Amino acid sequence: MPAKQTKGNVKKSRPAPARRRATIASRSDRHDLYQRAVQDVKAEIDFIDKWFKRITGRLPARLREDFCGTGNTSCEFARRRPGNSAVGFDIDQPTLDWGTQNNLPKIPESARMRVKLVNCNVLTPVPAGRRADVVLACNFSYWIFKERDLMVRYFREVHRSLVKDGVMFLDACGGWETFKAHRESRPERGFTYTWQQASFNPITHECQCYIHFKFKDGSAMPRAFSYNWRIYSLPEIREMLLEAGFRHVTIYWEGDDGQGGGNGIFLPATTGEDCPSFIVWISAEK
Ligand SMILES: C[S@@+](CC[C@H](N)C(=O)[O-])C[C@H]1O[C@@H](n2cnc3c(N)ncnc32)[C@H](O)[C@@H]1O
Structure with a gap:
């Protein structure tokens, strides 16, 4: 007598389909890919150390990284010198959590204790006791503020949050493309x-x-990743920084590699080449 077929013992006439192999995309992590493709945190901190020292005569010890995302740059800054501390501000908790779980463990424990990744809107006024030597806003993130007044308000908050000789470093891109x-x-x-x-x-x-x-x-x-921004020109950014109270703004233009590309060396400039695309560093001195 054939066994009574219930849902649990029905004989399957066809073999189970072979397990599909996971694609590389499904096995990859978007934050890891972003960090590898977009960021060069060592070069960022090298640049900040070099130009902060030229401007103030000392090395920076307290960094505030605005729009910090995974806090990769904050980790590099804290790792550099035992006296360094960094606070990163971002409003996306899952991204901050990713940084806490993946970036913080990669730096020595002594440095880890000097990094704080905080869920905070960069427009929030920061208590006077926590002023920074450097405020950093990288990868054009500040272009999220599409109204001029809001951008000036943001720059004012940054100005207020810096120590007396503090410097804001930010980047911008441009060119006719x-x-x-x-x-x-x-x-x-x-x-x-x-x-x-x-x-x-x-x-x-x-x-x-x-x-x-x-x-x-x-x-x-x-x-x-997706971004909805307003593209600002360099003169606009300079004017807004000055309006917000910064006393001096410098644009750093990238040198030529001789093959139509940049060489990674950014120097203060007042004239740039009229090219299809460029990236610049900007410093704003309090
Ligand atoms: C382009 S990512 C920048 C990541 C990193 N700074 C970098 O250099 O690659 C922009 C980040 O800004 C954050 N963000 C947007 N508006 C913000 C705000 N008002 N305050 C703080 N973070 C904000 C987003 O959550 C996102 O993680």
């Missing part, structure tokens, strides 16, 4: 990184940008 939709890709170790400016509104200068990752097995992580 910035004023149209465009996309650029470059190979990284194990994946391709794509920056896409999907739209640009010439009336408001608002743009919608995405970061995509693609892998050698054909899998992809489309729109791993």
Whole structure:
């Protein structure tokens, strides 16, 4: 007599499908890819140390990293010298948590204790006792403030949060390619990184940008990150920083590698080359 077939013992006529192999995309972590493709925290802190020392005659010891994301730069700053401490501000708790779980363990315990990643809006006034030598706003994150008044308010808060001889360091990009939709890709170790400016509104200068990752097995992580910003020009940024109370603003232009690219060396400049795209460092002295 055949066994009574219940749901649990029905004989399957077809073999179970072979387990699909996980794609590289499904096994990858978007924050890890971002850090590898976009950031060079050692070069960032080298630049800050060098120019802060030239401006003030001393090395910075207290960093406030605005829009810190995973706090990668804060970790590098704390790791540099035993007297260094860093506080990173961001409003995205999962990203801060990722940094706490993945970046903090990579630096020595003594340095780890000198890094704080805080869920805080950068517009929030900071108590006077916690003033920083350097406030850093990297990867154009401050372009989230699309109204001029809001940007000046942000720069005022930064100015207030700095010590007497404190310096704000920020970056900006520009060039005529910035004023149209465009996309650029470059190979990284194990994946391709794509920056896409999907739209640009010439009336408001608002743009919608995405970061995509693609892998050698054909899998992809489309729109791993998305940003809605207003693109500001260098004269606008300078004027807003001065209006917010900074006494001196310097633009650092990148040198040429002789093959149409940058050489990674940024020097103070008052004239730049009229090129399709560029990235600059900016310092604003209190
Ligand atoms: C482009 S990521 C920057 C990551 C990092 N600073 C870097 O250099 O790569 C922008 C970050 O800004 C954060 N953010 C946006 N608005 C903010 C605000 N008002 N205050 C603090 N963080 C903010 C987002 O959560 C996001 O993590």
